[in-house]
Amino acid sequence: xxxxxxxxxxxxxxxxxxxxxxxxxxxxxxxxxxxxxxxxxxxxxxxxxxxxxxxxxxxxxxxxxxxxxxxxxxxxxxxxxxxxxxxxxxxxxxxxxxxxxxxxxxxxxxxxxxxxxxxxxxxxxxxxxxxxxxxxxxxxxxxxxxxxxxxxxxxxxxxxxxxxxxxxxxxxxxxxxxxxxxxxxxxxxxxxxxxxxxxxxxxxxxxxxxxxxxxxxxxxxxxxxxxxxxxxxxxxxxxxxxxxxxxxxxxxxxxxxxxxxxxxxxxxxxxxxxxxxxxxxxxxxxxxxxxxxxxxxxxxxxxxxxxxxxxxxxxxxxxxxxxxxxxxx
Numbered sequence: 010x011x012x013x014x015x016x017x018x019x020x021x022x023x024x025x026x027x028x029x030x031x032x033x034x035x036x037x038x039x040x041x042x043x044x045x046x047x048x049x050x051x052x053x054x055x056x057x058x059x060x061x062x063x064x065x066x067x068x069x070x071x072x073x074x075x076x077x078x079x080x081x082x083x084x085x086x087x088x089x090x091x092x093x094x095x096x097x098x099x100x101x102x103x104x105x106x107x108x109x110x111x112x113x114x115x116x117x118x119x120x121x122x123x124x125x126x127x128x129x130x131x132x133x134x135x136x137x138x139x140x141x142x143x144x145x146x147x148x149x150x151x152x153x154x155x156x157x158x159x160x161x162x163x164x165x166x167x168x169x170x171x172x173x174x175x176x177x178x179x180x181x182x183x184x185x186x187x188x189x190x191x192x193x194x195x196x197x198x199x200x201x202x203x204x205x206x207x208x209x210x211x212x213x214x215x216x217x218x219x220x221x222x223x224x225x226x227x228x229x230x231x232x233x234x235x236x237x238x239x240x241x242x243x244x245x246x247x248x249x250x251x252x253x254x255x256x257x258x259x260x261x262x263x264x265x266x267x268x269x270x271x272x273x274x275x276x277x278x279x280x281x282x283x284x285x286x287x288x289x290x291x292x293x294x295x296x297x298x299x300x301x302x303x304x305x306x307x308x309x310x311x312x313x314x315x316x317x318x319x320x321x322x323x324x325x326x327x328x329x330x331x332x333x334x335x336x337x338x
Contacts, residue, residue, distance in 0.1 A: 010064030010306065015290045016217030018167050018191050020094055020135060024284050025306050026067030027060045028221065028293040032082055033075020035242040039107025044075055045297070046243040050082060052298055057086040059299035061093065063306045069194070069219065069293045071098035071140055072125050084130035096194075096219070097125050098140035098171055100152075113142050113152035122164050136217075137165040138194060141173055147183050156190070167191040169216070172207070175335040181207045185214040192217035192290070199264060199282050200225045200257060201331045202323040212288025220283040220292045224276065227295075228257045231265070231275035248337050253330060260326035267315055277307045282319050285311045 011024040031045040032053035057068075068087075070079045080097060087093055099121045104110040125134060137159065139152055146152050159165040169192035172180055177195050184190045193211050195204040197220040211218050224230055226245050235255045239246040261275065268278040276294075283292040294305040311319075 011284075011308065012066070013290050014217075015094075015136070015167075016192050016212075017215040018217060020167065020217070022067040022094055022217075022291045023065045024291055024308060025065055025280065026069055026219070026291040026293040027057065027065050027302070028295040029068055029070040029079045029083060030074045031295045031297040032056065033070075033079035036075045036078070037242060038103045038109050041107075041109065042242045042244045042246060043073065043109070044242065044244065045295070046240045048297060053082050054086050055299045056296055056302050057083065060296060060302040060306070061087075063302060065302070065306060066092060067094045067096070067291050067293070069096045069221070071101070071138075072121055072128075073098070073101040073140065076103060077124070077128055080125055080128035084128050088130045089132055094135045095129055095131060096136035096138060097129065097134055098138040099125070100140035100142055111141070111146075113139060113146040113149075115151045115155040115158075118152060118155040119159070122159055126164065133163060134165045135167065136192065137168045138171045138192075139169075140171050142170060142180065143173065144179050144183065147180060153189060169193055171221075172196075172204070174201070174222070175203060175331070177204045177207045181211055185211060185216065188214075190216070192219065194219040194221050194293075196222045197283055197286070197289075198223045198225045199229060199279055199319055199322065200260070200327045201334070202320065202327070203331065205286070205320075208286055208288045217290040218288050220286075220289050223280050223283045223292050223294050225257070225279075228254070229261065229275055229279035231261065233258065248334070250333075250337060253333050253337065256330045256333070257327075260322065260330060263326055264319060264322050267318055271309065271315075273307075273309055274304070276304055277309060278311075278319075280305065280307070281309050281311050282316070284308050285316055
């Protein structure tokens with residue numbers, strides 16, 4: 010496993026991290042699925058332990074994943090272990106009337122941090138993230154003051170922003186222009202390359218960068234058929250429409266030869282693409298089983314021609330698909 014420094018912080022992170030959204034289980038807010046369907050906590054704990062054995066030291070979660078269950082599993086498995094880096098997020102909550110509310114008030118952030126610390130069983134959160142905060146929240150400033158206060162109080166070591174999936178530019182520019190925070194998490198993969206410019210500018214400003222969704226909800230594993238459908242308690246049931254699945258798989262078929270020539274899986278190709286981009290600190294595929302931990306921990310170096318082929322495929326084949334994904338939310 011390769012290890013990289015996270016921006017200008019003193020955090021060292023494995024190039025492959027553990028995306029812990031999936032282990033939160035089949036949580037719902039009213040009729041809206043916010044998880045990935047059914048899970049087995051015993052399997053999730055084995056996945057966490059296997060990832061650690063493979064050298065994965067970076068674990069990314071959120072208080073909204075499984076409405077706290079993902080954090081609890083990480084806490085139960087690792088506790089306050091000093092050899093791992095734990096990142097979590099704040100800002101989404103379930104409210105009365107089965108509503109999902111974005112709450113970046115100082116009162117909520119401070120209280121939510123205490124709850125996350127208890128679930129994670131840690132003395133401090135290594136990296137705390139505003140969960141998809143947008144410009145009005147940042148400009149109002151209360152959330153920024155709360156994050157700085159948590160650092161001063163020793164509850165949080167470093168903080169940053171998990172950026173919008175489709176339009177990450179404004180919020181990242183706001184923080185870098187004011188030298189606020191220490192990192193960004195952004196959606197980035199062979200299909201969705203909208204954030205490439207942000208990666209370059211953020212890294213140049215000394216920020217750590219986390220690439221999330223490197224497998225684009227599993228599409229880039231190559232294991233989906235065009236007829237793939239998802240259970241009602243899986244958020245992909247409304248995000249990955251039949252048209253999105255079919256058009257994505259058609260584009261993926263065109264880049265599959267890159268993997269075939271190297272004798273690697275599409276999963277390894279997708280993760281290696283993200284890891285090879287200058288400025289990326291860590292790539293966080295979703296991991297739910299020990300087998301996924303093993304498959305998703307493999308990275309190979311890609312040469313200039315291979316990277317050019319993969320980046321070139323975006324405008325030619327994937328940009329229209331990403332526009333469709335944006336419409337689904």
